[in-house]
Amino acid sequence: MEMQQEFRNFITSFKTEQLDDDENALEMESGQVAPVDSSLPFYMEKLKGICASEIPILNLNLNHVRQFNEHLYKIIISYPDEVLTYLDATVDEIFEMTYNKKLLSIIEIRPYNAEQTKTMRDLNPQDVGQLVTISGMVTRISPIIPEMKSGYFQCALCNAPVISEVDCGRIEEPVKCSNCHDAYSFQLIHNRSLFIDKQIVKLQEIPGDLPAGQTQHSVTLFVHGSLVESVHPGDRCSVTGIYRATPIRVNPLQRTVHSIYRTSIDVIHFRKLSQDRLHEPTDGLYMTDERIRQVLALSKFDDVIDRLTKAVAPNIFGHEEIKRGILCLLFGGSQEDETISDRRVKVRSDINILLCGDPGTAKSQLLQYVYHLVPRSQFTSGKGSSAVGLSASITRDPDSRSVVLQTGALVLADNGVCCIDEFDKMNDSTRSILHEVMEQQTLSIAKAGIICQLNARTSILAAANPVDSQWNKQKNIVENVHLPPTLLSRFDLIFLVLDPQDEEYDRRLARHLVNFYLVTDKEAEEQQRVDMAFLRDYIAYAKANICPVIGEKAGQLLVQKYQFMRSLGKKIKQISAYPRQLEALIRLSEAFAKMRLSNEVSEDDVEMAYELQREALRQSAVNPDTGCVEVNIIATGYSxxxxxxxxxxxxxxxxxxxxxxxxxxxxxxxxxxxxxxxxxxxxxxxxxxxxxxxxxxxxxxxxxxxxxxxxxxxxxx
Missing domain, CATH: 1.10.10.10 (Winged helix-like DNA-binding domain superfamily/Winged helix DNA-binding domain)
Incomplete structure (x- = not known):
């Protein structure tokens, strides 16, 4: 066919130098990753990776096809059901001729990045049966269910077999046996039929893409085969698939259908959106060698932590200690299990931070910065959140009519960050959900006969305003924000963000804001040195490859610091430190070690963590009557x-x-x-x-x- 010849020419001759990070990688033997040689045909290099890994999947960038042959691109977009089978056969033929090797299954083409990428609300009947690309956030996935691909029927009289293929979700049962000529004698033999995995995914519009005054749309995705379990709730991804329209029957037992059709998408390709957000831990594998060299070079500077701190929310003036604390939250501690008395005890590695203070001090901007940087993050407001919105709700599936669990913000932010603004305005029933999440990192559900425990391994970054609109220095933190001490004690760091009302501070702040719009050459060079994209890659590399452990000297110093904090309270007969302060100190020390890309926590890391923790306590746990630090204020609510x-x-x-x-x-x-x-x-x-x-x-x-x-x-x- 002419179309196959055009596609063969494309595979064997297309070259490009503009590649994304996930495209510029070949998966070789033993899971190793090698860069693509841009001087050779791009997809022949991809076939080289398939030969090494023996994974028969070829991701096809349709933008490349459009650049090479506009006519071929339109054929693939308009007739995917008919064309993709021929494309699979063509690629498999090229592979066998090039490497003289045959894989266990035919190479599967997975196209993505279609030109007519659109939002869910723009899909219309003209797109039915065509290849479309949409983006959104996964909100729900179903359990894996078997779907019949071909049915094995056997005659009950003469045992003659007949194999019937599934066509568009329907399977035709043979009526008359060609051997004994008896009618309606066939039985379906399940254990000899062919089944494939199937999963139903609900995709919702990303909040940032919503038009003004509109609510979020959602679309149903059907996932088959090896694409099952490719995404999870909370993932933001770009989906390429065939847009389908299925008639709704008046009665399941009758062939009469309504004139209204139910639409869905048969997924062909998933691509996680990580261009402007922090990579997942596994995404660090796709960093180029040059990028890794830049990351390692930065880690060798003595002031690497100061450079990274300046890269956090550079448009916000000051608050260096708060930015350093947020940097610790982004890196996190070491994720590990400790064996204690032959029991596996999960040690929390995520860091929780609370920002309290006057309105208009950039607390919400800091939360928004983290939300736009971290994957699987969720942003919510305390007044607009309910207990089921944070945890999980029970709903009835519209298709199966069965009771299903709809996960909330804390579960969707698993392995990410949950940013909660207006934390003080959250009601008590909603706040009670956070007690288990912030310490045990699980969420126990017992509703409507569903009893389960969900993972909520998330860091909490919250912002709260004082009850009197302005911080009262004559009151302690509990009296100012009216938060229960059982919740306050679960935050590793509590910072006060106050308006100093100082003339010198106002002058420096105004100069910073003006310089932010009128960037000088010196500041431009500094911003180019550690920009947001580089910070994202640096954190991704650290989370994927660095797991620091505490050495003997660092461990002794941690014990000394904890004993010193405890001794401060003995003089005035008060408790000045709890074991939670020691655990927070360990997590902060591990985060500082990650910033240096070190696999061992040093004494300097412990000192920096101690100073950061003491600064947070000096701000939040000071008794206004005595001027002394009293952890009792946070732990019990009273001085x-x-x-x-x-x-x-x-x-x-x-x-x-x-x-x-x-x-x-x-x-x-x-x-x-x-x-x-x-x-x-x-x-x-x-x-x-x-x-x-x-x-x-x-x-x-x-x-x-x-x-x-x-x-x-x-x-x-």
Whole structure:
């Protein structure tokens, strides 16, 4: 055929030098990757990789076909069902002639990057039966289900076999046996029929591609064969496939159909979108040798951490410590299991960060920067999020009518980052979901008969505003943001982002903003040295290849730092550090080692991690009354002075109620004590009542309470 000859010429002669990172790689033996020689025909080089790896898949960039032969490109786009079979046979023939070798199965052509790439809402009836390319985010995948490719029928009377092929999802059962001429005597033999894997994927529009005022569209994808399990919920990918339209039957038992058709796409190729986002760990394999040399060269600089810090959100002025903390979040700690008493205990390696402070201090911009950089990241607002939106909801599948689990933002951000803005405005039921996720990195679900535990190995980057709109320096962090201490203690780093209201700071900030639009030559050279794309590749290489371990000297220094933090509180009879601070210190030390591309944590890494943690504690855990760092404020929500005051008030209440029995009004008791001590605080009074209830001195029911006198033999009320 003329079309086959044109395609043969394309495969054997097309050359190009403009290649993406995933195209400029040949998978060789033992999983090794080699670059493509641009001086040779590109697809002949790809066949060389197939010969070495024996994986019979050839990805075909349709943009290359269009550049080489416009007529051939239009034929492939318009008639994919008829043409792709001939293309497979042509490539397989070229492979056998070139390498004198035959693979176990025919080489499969997988076209992608069609010119008419469009959004889901632009698909129309003219595209039915044609090859289309759309992009979106995977929101749900079904379990793997078997689909019959060819049925093996056997006559019940003479055992004569008949093989029937599936055509467009339908299989015709033979009516009359050609051997014994009996009608309707065939039975389907399942164990001799041919089945292939099938999966149903739901693809949704990426939020950034939405037109103004529109809601997100979704499309159903059907995935077959080796493409099954290629994508997972949360992946952003470009999909190339054949656009299908299937009639809807009035009754499944009747042939009558509606005039409305249900559309879907039979997937031929998946391509993950990672051009402007951080690579997955395996994507580090596709970096060119020149890029790897640049990464290794940067890691040898003594100030590599400072250079990387300046590359984080360069349009935001100052906040160097916060940017360094975010850099630690991006690199993360070492992902490993520790064997303790013959049990596999998962050690959390992800770092959680909370940003608190005044409005208009670039907290949301820092969150947006991380969201646009990290793969599988999710951005949500506290006020617009619900508990099921973060965890998972139970829905009914429209096709099978079975109950399915619809995953939420935390599960979709598995192995990524979940950015939560307006964290303080999230209700208590929604925040309670985060307790298990932030420490155990799992999400337990027990709904509608579905009991499971989902992975939520995600870092949490949250931003919160104070309740009074502006940070009150006379209050501690719990009083300013009204977040439960059980949640605050799960953050590795808590930073305050305050407006200093200083003339010198304002002048430097204004100069930075002006210079950001009027870039000087010196600043241009600096930005070109570590730009966002290079930072993305650097982090990808570190996450894929570096897994630092703690050496003996670094381990001893970690113990010394923890003992020193604990000793600071003994002088004033306070707890100044918990084991969670030590675990956070270990994760930060490992992150700094990754920044240097070192497989061993050094003493300098521990020192930098300690200074970063102490700076965060100096900002967030300082008692405004004493000016000292008190971790109790984060762990329990109260300072030591508050606890002492509550104890004094509790003793006063005991003395007041010493000879009183029966019910009394708590509100009246507060007024009586307030008349004696005008400085009595209502909050401290309520905490003292709670303490007496826990001690068993009082029984409370609303505003009423009564004294419980405990003796050795009985309880007298």
């Amino acid at each position: 030591e002075k508050h606890k002492q005051m509550v104890g004094v008030i509790a003793d006063q209440i005991r003395n007041e109620l010493e000879n009183k029995f029966g019910n009394f009004s708590i509100g009246k008791l507060f007024k009586d004590m307030r008349n004696i001590d005008k400085a009595l605080d209502r909050e401290c009074f309520e905490d003292a009542i709670k303490q007496l209830v826990l001690e068993g001195f009082l029984l409370r029911n609303g505003d009423k309470a009564r004294v419980v006198a405990i003796t050795d033999s009985n309880i007298i009320t």
